[in-house]
Amino acid sequence: MTGYPSLRRPVASESDRGARDIGSRRKESSDMSGKGKDEALLQRIADMMAAGLETQTEPFPETEKEFGEILTELRQLSPDDLRSKLVISGFVDHPYGPEQQRCFECMYYLVHRKWCDLPELSVPVEPDWWCRLWRI
Numbered sequence: 001m002t003g004y005p006s007l008r009r010p011v012a013s014e015s016d017r018g019a020r021d022i023g024s025r026r027k028e029s030s031d032m033s034g035k036g037k038d039e040a041l042l043q044r045i046a047d048m049m050a051a052g053l054e055t056q057t058e059p060f061p062e063t064e065k066e067f068g069e070i071l072t073e074l075r076q077l078s079p080d081d082l083r084s085k086l087v088i089s090g091f092v093d094h095p096y097g098p099e100q101q102r103c104f105e106c107m108y109y110l111v112h113r114k115w116c117d118l119p120e121l122s123v124p125v126e127p128d129w130w131c132r133l134w135r136i
């Protein structure tokens with residue numbers, strides 16, 4: 001077990017962050033109509049993890065190649081195969097590792113929508129959850 005990811009994406013410039021924030025806000029706003037649906041799905045995921053769903057938290061993808069391999073696996077799933085999506089990405093319903101990493105600090109997390117914006121996942125998440133595709 002490594003626990004510590006060594007892979008880091010380049011830090012976005014202030015203008016990049018601004019553009020991303022604006023894009024995220026637009027998306028969050030346009031997605032508000034699906035709020036009830038998101039909440040139901042969030043509860044379904046929470047229930048699956050509370051019931052003891054075992055997911056693949058290791059190995060953590062240390063390189064872009066390993067990261068890409070997990071994404072490729074996810075893309076091959078049927079869109080309604082939520083369980084496999086959670087297993088392959090290593091979902092847990094608590095902070096993870098020595099650094100207690102959380103969705104909240106992940107670059108894919110949309111704070112106001114409580115949503116994972118990584119296209120291969122694209123699911124509601126709680127800020128204190130984590131998966132092995134975590135990135136900053």
Ligand code: SF4
Nearest residue numbers: 103106109116131134
């Ligand atoms: S990629 Fe993983 S850690 Fe990041 S927001 Fe999505 S579910 Fe959370």
